[in-house]
Structures are given as C-alpha cells and as structure tokens.
Amino acid sequence: MSGFRPGDFFLADCPARLAVELIADKWTVVVLYGLSKGPVRHGELIELIGGISRKMLTQTLRRLEAHGLIRRHAYAEVPPRVEYELTPLGATLIDPIHMLTEWARANGEAVLDALDADPEPVAQSD
Amino acid sequence: MSGFRPGDFFLADCPARLAVELIADKWTVVVLYGLSKGPVRHGELIELIGGISRKMLTQTLRRLEAHGLIRRHAYAEVPPRVEYELTPLGATLIDPIHMLTEWARANGEAVLDALDADPEPVAQSD
C-alpha cells in the first residue's frame, strides 16, 4: 500500500487505537495536565482549566478513573472535598503530553498563520 | 493553587490549548499517522485506517490542510486521483504522535485491565 504492512500497529484494529481514542477528546489531555503536579480538587480544576463545565469535568474524571489513570479521594467533610490525583499509570502519560505541549508551544503560531493564510470557508473558528 | 501559577502555559487561554484542541479529535492523529510514511491516496487511507467514513476523512483532511499540516495533490485524471502528504510543519507532529503510540503499546493493556476491573456503569465501550 504505501509503506504500511497489515501487521502495523496503530491503524485499524489495535490496542494503540483504543488508547489514542481514549485521550483524543477535548478535555482529557488538559485534565491530565492539570493533575500533573499533584492532587487537585474538583473546583480547583474548574478555574485552573478555564472553560470546562462541571459536567464535562466530572465526566472526564470518571472516565479517567475507570481507565485507571487517576484516583478519586472523597473526604467526608462539609462542605465536600474531593481530590483527584494521577495513578502511577496515569503519570506515565505525562511525558507524551509534555511532548505535545512542547510541539504546540513551538508550532502553534505557524498553525494559526496557515489558518488565516487560507481563508477558505471551513466554517470553524478553532 | 496547586503547583501552577497564572503564567503556566497550556491551561486556560494559551496557544498550546488551541493546538491540542486541533489534534484532539477522533481521527486527526490517526490520519496524520497514516500519512507519516509518504503520500497516500484518499481511498488508501480509507482502508488503511479502517472504520473512518469518507465524509469524516475528507473533513479531517480539509481541516489539516487548512491548518497547514498536510498538502493536497489532485491529478486531473479520470477516475480522479488525489494524494495527500505531510507538509514540513505536519511532519514535526510525527514525533509526538510516535510517543503516544509507544505509550499506547506499552500501557494499552493496563488500561484495558483497569477498565474491566471496574465494571462501573460508565456506559461506554471505547
């Protein structure tokens, strides 16, 4: 075909695809990054991240918890206090995420330049 | 707050967030990976990737083109032939993507284990 052979991982059915789809949504990477420096409370994440709704945060956290990437710690206090922190497994994702953020810092502007160099009607305002 | 100071990149308003949101959708990373070994035709990508619809592929390719990550080459032939390839900018994304796939290869199974260790009703079958 074009350099790939049927056994190549990542394309079609393979565990890598599952894993990539796990983190390839709007908030997962941002939330993981927000937890990268230690335990953080729900409300702290809300203002830290900026732009995420409570619902999406809770939903993202639940999914990460179910996938074993973070751990939830609810303290029986009033008002409630809930902290989230990376598991050792989750911590292994921080390096790849840092590579992405490094790329973004280095090339983000080039992407934006390309965007308004082609003012084609792609109808989206990323 | 919890180790972050206001100037930290990535959280809230910053170019890194824009860039991460650019690639944080279901297909972008997979398509870029599919192009990582040289020019590929539309139809080749369809069967190479497996599971993507023509519509989503076209849409993803258009967006990547608009962001300057890939280049489209349409040959005036019948039946049509269109090849896509990474731009130099797009090629810089391959390394971060490889880190993700390496992570996935190493830890994908652990994630799946965690998933069916918590059979909580998260109602999704990633």
Place this chain on the structure above:
DNA sequence: AAGCTAAGTTTCCGATAGGAACCAGCGGGT
C-alpha cells in the same frame, strides 16, 4: 449505451457534547 471507477458531496438520522440550571447535605449567621 450501460456500467465501472475514485473522490467528494449531500441527505437523513441517531448518538454525543456541553451549557444552564437544579439538587443534596450541613454549618453558620440572624
């Protein structure tokens, strides 16, 4: 003339995303 081909596009429709607003439990002010 009919049918194939490859890349797109369009239409239809179910699934998902995501914001606004609401809920629960309890301590404190008045």
Place this chain on the structure above:
DNA sequence: ACCCGCTGGTTCCTATCGGAAACTTAGCTT
C-alpha cells in the same frame, strides 16, 4: 427556626457530531 451558601454532582435540553448510503462527474471498457 430559617435561610444562605459552599461544593461536588446530576438533570434537562438543544446544537453539533458523525456514520450509512445515495448521488455526482467524466472518461474508459465491454
């Protein structure tokens, strides 16, 4: 005694996402 508000979470509702499948275009084969 009553209401307020703090915090994490959930419900409701709509806009968007995204897949399946039909349609388009134009030259070549049969």
